[in-house]
Amino acid sequence: MWNRRHALGTLAALGGLNLLPARAQFRVEIAGIGATQLPISLLRFRGESSCPQPISQIIRADLERSGRFRFVDTSQMFDETGTPAFADLRTQGSDAIAAGSVTKLVDGRYDVRYKLWDVVKGADLGGQSYPVPTGDLRLAAHRIADAIYEKLTGERGVFATRIVYVTKGGGRYSLRVADADGEGGQVALVSPEPIISPSWSPNGLELAYVSFEDHKPVVWVQNTATGARHRVANFRGSNSAPAWSPDGQTLAVTLSRQGGSQIYLISKNGGSPRRVTQSMAIDTEATFAPDGQTLYFVSDRGGSPQIYRQPVNGGSATRVTFSGNYNVSPAISPDGKTLAYVQRQGGLFKVMTMDLASGSGQSISDTDYDERPSFSPNGRLVMYATRTGGQEVLMTSTVDGKVKTRLLSSGQDIREPDWGPYGR
The missing domain is CATH 3.40.50.10070 (TolB, N-terminal domain)
Structure with a gap:
């Protein structure tokens, strides 16, 4: 659909079941100066x-x-x-x-x-x-x-948390789980088919993703410790873009089972989905607000991809983004106050943050091909994939965009990051 890499904001996947050791693939480059920094010796x-x-x-x-x-x-x-x-x-x-x-x-x-x-x-x-x-x-x-x-x-740190991301190299796709700095990686899935948009469960024990191994997009959930997995959404048409509810029991997914792509809720164990959006447009890339009562999602119902919000239990959708004619990939900060998303500016794709109370937004990116922002559990950092120096890499940025970290790969393309919760 509208993302430069993937249609319908979905994901694709897989292969093996067990977490396997992976070679370290990152070194860190840090750029920028924070507004106020505490001087410390180590x-x-x-x-x-x-x-x-x-x-x-x-x-x-x-x-x-x-x-x-x-x-x-x-x-x-x-x-x-x-x-x-x-x-x-x-x-x-x-x-x-x-x-x-x-x-x-x-x-x-x-x-x-x-x-x-x-x-x-x-x-x-x-x-x-x-x-x-x-x-x-x-x-x-x-x-x-x-x-x-x-x-x-006085705030909780996030350095002992984990991230998940996808690499592509040698005609194979790998789903990897790593430390928050990108090191200590383990391979969770390997496949000749694409892997995109993995999503952590709130307890950090499961990953939702979409696999094309059945020659169509199907939503799966996999246990990160045991590798056990099961199909959650395997309906006629496309099954894509899973996002966890805050209680970890439900997934918001995009299904085209009734024709157009619409957002549904479904148990993480599968079962009958409940339709949430009722438009004639393409609705996709849903994400829950922290209170679990609101969904943010992307829709072209106004003529171009924009971000909307709607009550989970029904009601009318309200448009959130108005600047620019192409805004996708919403992510909500843990306190529910900040929206991160990707905006197309000409032929470029930039990560933006918006204060939801005021509606004011800013670019936090120095790169031009950004995708899929994800907040750290304390809401202080945003991770995203981008392209720089001819390679696809992961970046983190402070929410104000003043300090950025580049996690450099050893040659493989890197995409689809998601920052996991506290605990491991």
Whole structure:
């Protein structure tokens, strides 16, 4: 339909069932300066040189990507058992400092420890120990970054969450689950057929997607831990664009079972769908508001693709986007206050954000071929796919567009990201 890559905002898929290890495929480039950034120092962890993962580098990259921190280098050297020279740090302009250690235990695990100090107050803000197997070292680093972020900002961090995305290379499509920084990926599905628009369940245990393995688009749900999967929508015509309800029990899907493409609600276990939209136009790409009472979706009922909203239990649709003649791929922030979407500007596609109360919008993208924005669970970041330097990559941006992170691939095209919920 209107998206440059996929018709009807749908998705396609698959292959195997079990999560398999995948080679790391990303490095991070961060650009931009946040409006207000907290100056912080982070020391290299004692014992890190003998650890399979660069713990302090992972923590630093996480915090930088948030746009909330500016790092201040210091010559001080100590671990979580030491004491900072607060006066020197204040002179250097640092407001906080974190240090830690990594120790290999006799059972083969690693004990990762950290402590955080408030430099301005000269106060110990506490720390924690994470005894983890080798495979969870990155997760331990992400959790430390989350703890530092929350302690210093008062908001929950998202670095230990996961994302899902699709790669294409060598004539094959892969559905991959990875850490929020794009590393630590596992392959959930592989297929010679396209895979698009995967969607996380609210509890982070299931993925909905569309597979063309039946020679038509069919909506599936798959358990990320076991690989077990089942068809949810396999009706005559197209079955596409699944989106989870906040309670995780229902999917909004686009079906053409009665002719034109319309939005329906269906149990995640399948069954009889209930039609929500009643137009003669093409209605697709639905997404639930956080309260579960409203659907945002794309329709060309006004002559061009625009974003509308409508009560889940029926009622008239209200147009939301008015600037531009092509606005698609709506995503709603976790607090329900901000809309992210893609706007076509001439022959370009740009990620936009809109304050829903005022209707004011802005572009947050420096690239020209953006698609499928998705909010982080704390609503502070937006992830999207785009094309740059001849490759399709993933980007994250702060909601104000001031700090962006480019996750660079190793050669495969990357598309269709969705940011998972808290918990894993």
